[in-house]
Amino acid sequence: MTDMKARPGHLARRFQQIAVAIFHAEVEKVGSDLTPVQYAALATLRGNPGIDQATLAAAIAYDRPTITGVIDRLEQKGLITRRVSDRDRRARVLQITEAGEAELDRIEPAVDAAQHVILRGLDADEAAVFLRLLHKAIDATADLGRVLHRDPPGTGAVD
């Protein structure tokens, strides 16, 4: 039997698990409880004001049920607003609020710090190679289709 712990699938999970734990630890240092997916949603809405939930879900590769919960929580926190689209009454159009912008500004340094901690075992050259190969591996599976945008129950979503 192959050593399970040497398998890419196992390493992928450990790496993600560590990345999430580091994210939480760093943003907690600045007194925020924003989760990775909440952060991803907020940052995407700042760059793309007025997109709808489905577009947001696709942009950050989370499934729609997860995004719906995330949007609920961000709205409860006053960080975003949601309203019915003028063009499609079934769609909900999202906007980041001033409080949402302020929260992003406040935690951005912590999120940056987390990225460095995640890769602290690698020197600059190694990190560059690693990220290039990680991108390449991810891109090569994009054609496996929409299923890969589904977060299986309890996977990585951290809503």
Place this chain on the structure above:
Amino acid sequence: MTDMKARPGHLARRFQQIAVAIFHAEVEKVGSDLTPVQYAALATLRGNPGIDQATLAAAIAYDRPTITGVIDRLEQKGLITRRVSDRDRRARVLQITEAGEAELDRIEPAVDAAQHVILRGLDADEAAVFLRLLHKAIDATADLGRVLHRDPPGTGAVD
């Protein structure tokens, strides 16, 4: 603002998300609904018969509440047995059953196939470099402590 999608944290999640989806797709091909964590638990129990739940949780880096649910499901499927430890009446000692061994044998080729699909974008040299650096990055964060063995709600656990 840094491009969120280029960040290691985001890439870590995408990679894990893809790895899990590929795992499910491959084991489904052989008619199994075993999840990654169920597989990890079964494979570990085959190699380490008679360990308790806490040891299993530590071995595969899942938190204890997650493992408890996983053990419940594996027991319901008849793939493992659980009994009170002779040495410590609070501990539960785990054994893989013959059906569990058969299930592992049956899906092992699919799990191996999944590992290849996960890295199909990389040639052999690239894959070796990538896995070495991924190991190195993970090992360098091991001292961040026990918190990293906690699966944050909804992260990677896929029970």
